[in-house]
Amino acid sequence: MAKKRCVVSCDFGGSHFTCAGCDPNGIILGKPNRIDIDASQPAEVITQQMATAIKQVMARLQNLDFTVIGVGIGSPGPMDMERGIILDTPNLVTLQNWHLAEKLSQALDGILVIINNDANVMIAGEAFAGLGKDCSIVYGVTLGTGFGHGLIINGQIISGANGMAMEHAITPANINGSITIEDLCSGRAIVALYQELKKGNDPDLSTALEIAQTAKNQNVPGNQIATAVYRQYGENLAYCVAPMINSLDPHCFVLCGSITKDFDLFGITMQEIWRQKNWVNNRTLKNMIVGPGKLGENAAIIGAASLIWNRQ
Helix, strand or coil: CCCCCEEEEEECCCCCEEEEEEEECHHHHHHHHEECCCCCCCCCHHHHHHHHHHHHHHHHHHCCCEEEEEEEEEECCCEEECCCCEEECCCCCHHCCCCHHHHHHHCCCCHHHHHHHHHHHHHHHHHHCCCCCCCCEEEEEECCCCCCEEEEEEEECCCCCCCCCCCCCCECCCCCCEEEHHHHHCCHHHHHHHHHHHCCCCCCCCCHHHHHHHCCCCCCCCHHHHHHHHHHHHHHHHHHHHHHHHCCCCCCEECCCCCHHHHHHHHHHHHHHHHHCCCCHHHHHHHCCEECCCCCHHHHHHHHHHHCCCCC
């Protein structure tokens, strides 16, 4: 009887590395293996740590009669996706210009290793087995410390001629370029808005999570300001993603990342603004699936698996 096929999918966060088996349907096989990474270590040491963690998962999968056909990895960018090279990522200094895919493949007896940036991989996960499953065109954003974007067409990540497609964080949000769309849509934008709007008696909140918790509780000081902050954040998002939605006319627009846990605070406003200000074509609004991702923290792992499955 033929063995079942699976892949090992990995999420490299800079300070941690998580890997797990994943089947063709996006089902994670067993408990993920997570290790801490000291990014100041030499590239060879970090690569060997990754290889060891992957081999442990592969051994468990082989004991369950699975054949591992490849390893997919989501990693902070920018990178040369075609050659699997991490470029000038600020928090991965020792890995800059390191041929990570090639070195890992060598450490894993030549198995196929594919790497892509973490935002792309997260959106790819939602396209493969989440909110965008069975949709031909999936556009998504990641909302957290930054503002990442990804575009998946017919299961394939669109990377562009130089691997920089969908890198919109530096796009100016005003005519003189003094602010970017990341300034308006990342987690720090929520904190900055609160600091701008709060009055003398409002509490001094310093994280998006604290502001969200305050917005959800009508009986605590600062509730009205926190609620207004998230409404303004929804309008910021509506403005910043509307050009992409009008350009792509996607079947699905998915929002991922830590801030989407509070989608109810800004998501309705975002969609209302599109309609009220006519920023997005009506036909697109009528048919496009919009919402937070379904996979949560597993989106990156499942998206990394899709890098291999979509090559088959």
